[in-house]
Amino acid sequence: MRIGFLVASLAALCLAVTGCKKEQAAKQAGGGAEQQKPLRMGFFPNITHAQALVGNASGAFQQALPGIETKMFNAGPAAMEALTSGSLDASYVGTGPAINTFLKAGRELRIIAAAVDGGAVLVTKTARSPAELKGKTLASPQLGNTQDITLRHWLGQQGLKVGQDVTVTPLSNPDILGLFLNGKIEGAWVPEPWGARMVAEGGGHILVDERDLWPQRRFHTTVLVTTQKALTERREQLKKLVRVHVELTRQWQQQPDAFVSRVNDAFSKVTGHPISEPVLKDSFTRLEPALEPVPAQLQTAAEHAQQLGFIASSDLKGLVDDSLLREVMATPSAAPDAGP
Template identity: 65%
Template sequence: MHSSRSRSLLGLLVLLAATGLGCKKSGGGASGDASAPLRLGFFPNITHAQALVGHVEGAFAKEPGIGQLEVKQFNAGPAAMEALAAGSLDVSYVGTGPAINTYLKAGKELRVIAGAVNGGAVLVTHSARSAAELKGKKVASPQLGNTQDIALRHWLKQQGLTAASEPGSDVQVVPMSNPDILGQYLQGGIEGAWVPEPWGARMVAEGGGQILVDERDLWPQRRFSTTVIVTTKKALETRRPQLAALLRVHVRLTERWRSDPDGFASAVNAAFGKLTSKPLAPAVLKAAFSRLEPSLDPEPAALAQAAQNAQALGYLSSDDISGMVDLSLLNEVRAAPPQ
């Protein structure tokens, strides 16, 4: 297992180097030019709920002070963080795993400036009713090194099971995109997957699966950050007014979710359907949102634990994320009178 994981990690590090991670140019490109479009990244997952609604309803684009906006969609965190570190993205909704990885490998330039969503990640299986029953089977994650990939491999390790992307370990962990995970699961190509919502709820509803692990059960008070908003130190210095405008919308959308969860879930589904051409069935939407909660504040203890888990798996040489969270702009936005 060690050699296969080392090869996977070597390949990841080569990719990071090629795209600019590991150098201190994470605020490069046009991010230092306040007149340039603000480039926002997010994923078409309901764990990026505020981003989905803010983009599709036009709330971000219409917000005074945000200026021109370019929105870019990604499938998983590492790809978005490569873009951020290479200077082709200014701010992004992303999972904690890739954010931590980028902070530690790209000169500690990344900054978490707000929380977004807690919960909403599950391990769904066809027949396995325990960790032991996963032995000899193939399980998927959205991308090597992403938040759910780290959670899956850490959990397997805690259960005394080895994991690698090639055959030969106790459990073969195969990274693939969320749509491919669902397709492979429905075809019987994999036993299960650790995925963000709504993919878990879809696997259960469409594939007759079951939730073997609800990740909330692994964290104190069942709270852990699934999605945060990140930018770079340089962007915070040079594009602060635009980022403040973005956060104003994010705060309003988060409050809207809290005050009207059913209505907001419907708005998320409408946005999800527009972006993916397949809105969720009402039962799937309800199940997925039952495992999500809005949160403006990152969970610092959970972030620190996530960094420790990634280091223990060999993804990181250090778990020191002190300085990664900067909520100064969020606090300014929350304290300012409504515009």
């Protein structure tokens, strides 16, 4: 009986040791239950999500992360709701929704890389100065979104009160363009390519190029975000995602004309309508690729939103975590081919 008990104990010990070794090997290989699940990434069908469009269309994300699930959203709040609920692991998104989600959803969101700078303008039909906007109606893409906050803050700086001197109406970008073409609104603060379309199709005038309001004419339009939970449980997968993002950004920096063409091809695939060449080129004169988040820019944007009453605090401590980006940029590129 003692011998039998000894044999059974030894067998159990062997199984336990084997199991521990397997678990350790899985962890070393970037395993764990969460690491084995496909990564889920969100993006918008906008040219301000250029790297996401090209990476999705070229298969670069799929090659680096087999089985990755990409989901398209029309607005930042919906994407951020999916992220905080656990339906997404990462997403490209504007700074406004990112900051809002960080402050209102337990400070769990993390910006892990910048993506696109610039590309927002105030286009008007007749006004050629702030004073000429008095009594007019302007539009923004969504109440409290990045462009809406910028427009309201800028109007205040010009001594114009929203609701008294100027009316600001939140509308979808396609509706903004339609009403502008029909003369129903004076103008709008919009992201590209909508600004370029208002100029090309509606005879609009760029009253304000938002770059002129920022130091060195740079501000983040799009960033890549995740959650602290995903950073802990899916770090190796997110690192691969960041590596592809860096590779695509470098392609944009090194071969801008070729990359812009690929953006339009990808945009056409997801929307069914390519952007006309003049509008595309005009749009990208105001867009720049970006990688490293600039906390000072994010802080300024948060303070503007707080001043307008959209958020109660502008404390962004912990929002940026660029550790993955620094790891990727410190090592030789090992990203899969992200296309020609």
